[in-house]
Amino acid sequence: MVKVVKFGGSSLASAAQFAKVGDIIRADESRRYVVPSAPGKRNAKDTKVTDMLYSCYALAEAEEDFKGALKKIKERYNSIINGLNLTLSLEDEFRTIEKNFADKAGEDYAASRGEYLNGIIMANYLGYEFIDAAEVIFFDENGNFDDYKTDKAMAERLSHVEKAVIPGFYGSDSNGNVKTFSRGGSDITGSIVSKAVHASVYENWTDVSGCLVADPRIVENAQPIKVITYRELRELSYMGASVLHEDAIFPVRKAGIPINIKNTNAPEEPGTMIVESTCQKADYTITxxxxxxxxxxxxxxxxxxxxxxxxxxxxxxxxxxxxxxxxxxxxxxxxxxxxxxxxxxxxxxxxxxxxxxxxxxxxxxxxxxxxxxxxxxxxxxxxxxxxxxxxxxxxxxxxxxxxxxxxxxxxxxxxxxxxxxxxxxxxxxxxxxxxxxxx
Missing domain, CATH: 3.30.2130.10 (VC0802-like)
Known part of the structure; x- marks a missing residue:
């Protein structure tokens, strides 16, 4: 059995959350390929690292001093590294980022560094190989995801790697420049990796125990959905349900790979299984x-x-x-x-x-x-x-x-x-x- 596991920003917001993720991955030897997002909010008043990167790059693009903003981003990552007692240093990476920001490398490049840096930390923490997503995920000259080229390159690269970390959210365009998916695109990366390695299941870990029948901000204590088909989830995602990026369904659907939405903070809960088809009767008339x-x-x-x-x-x-x-x-x-x-x-x-x-x-x-x-x-x-x-x-x-x-x-x-x-x-x-x- 081979599992691909993707962890969202809230699951990787701090060293304590990283430690939970490490325990989850090590608890199952089949969790061989890991797709991390950038660090999310540690609390309600906090700022996501991706948003910090967008703001920092906006200063660079306006030719204003952005070094203070970049230093705060570095401190976020160092707090994770120190909290995990790692000997890793990201000094060289931040020097490169500073230079590329000054050279106006582009908003996509800036936003992608959140996942890129988190991927380096995750690989170091787990002892897995780090693979830069820009080397295995490709977009064509029109900016559209190139599924054929990506699947071929990803499958070839991972066939030689027992355990790897591949950052979510980005790849490279036809000119070799970094190109991102839309926000929440790490879900898509996990789906792409799952298809390439013919995963038994794609586990998508977040801060909720699967999909709920209705938005919990509207319906208090909304009931969980145990099993949902790709078609049902596609309809709900299009109309605003936000547990999974709607485009993440396509790669695994083609390959018949189920998705399991799970909660990093409650790993013992079964979560929601997303499948091609099922004979299991739903708990209610509606899903x-x-x-x-x-x-x-x-x-x-x-x-x-x-x-x-x-x-x-x-x-x-x-x-x-x-x-x-x-x-x-x-x-x-x-x-x-x-x-x-x-x-x-x-x-x-x-x-x-x-x-x-x-x-x-x-x-x-x-x-x-x-x-x-x-x-x-x-x-x-x-x-x-x-x-x-x-x-x-x-x-x-x-x-x-x-x-x-x-x-x-x-x-x-x-x-x-x-x-x-x-x-x-x-x-x-x-x-x-x-x-x-x-x-």
């Missing part, structure tokens, strides 16, 4: 609830719209022309509604309206702002009658007006539109009807 605020509904009405060939395509051109992505598009015989992100739409609303008028000549265009979308996701919904009815009933009892409901043919999820002000109460109501009534 999870997630959502986002801040949408606008663009309602387009035109008599006999349904008989006009190409109407929807032409209407959507108005959004494409103005560089606005579309979230959902429920429609009727004479109406179609396009949901878009309010922040993206507000500055271009009149251009979009003009374009719609020009392209499809509608009878009425109406806008409704300050809306939220909530996804109710679950493989169990397909075989359970009355799911939508229970949702409507729960929302009605909570005095919440439903603005939109949309269900895909897969019956894996139902999307509900409500007012921003009703967002929290809507999630609580749905959670209560499906979870609390079964406990």
């Amino acid at each position: 999870g609830i997630a959502g986002k605020r801040g949408f606008v509904a663009v309602n387009i009405d035109k008599d006999m719209m349904n008989s006009e060939v190409g109407f929807c395509r032409k209407a959507l051109e108005a959004f494409e022309e103005n560089g606005i992505s579309i979230e959902h598009m429920p429609s009727g015989i004479d109406t179609m509604t396009v949901f878009v992100h309010q922040e993206e739409f507000e500055g271009k609303e009149q251009q979009v309206i003009s374009s719609i008028r020009r392209l499809v000549n509608p009878d009425i265009i109406d806008l409704e702002a300050d809306l939220a979308l909530i996804a109710v996701v679950g493989r169990g919904m397909k075989s359970t009658r009355g799911t939508a009815g229970r949702i409507f009933s729960a929302l009605a009892h909570a005095n919440i007006n439903v603005k939109m409901i949309d269900q895909g043919s897969s019956e894996l999820n139902i999307i509900i539109g409500v007012s921003n002000n009703d967002f929290d109460n809507a999630i609580k109501a749905i959670y209560d009807i499906f979870v609390m009534t079964q406990i």
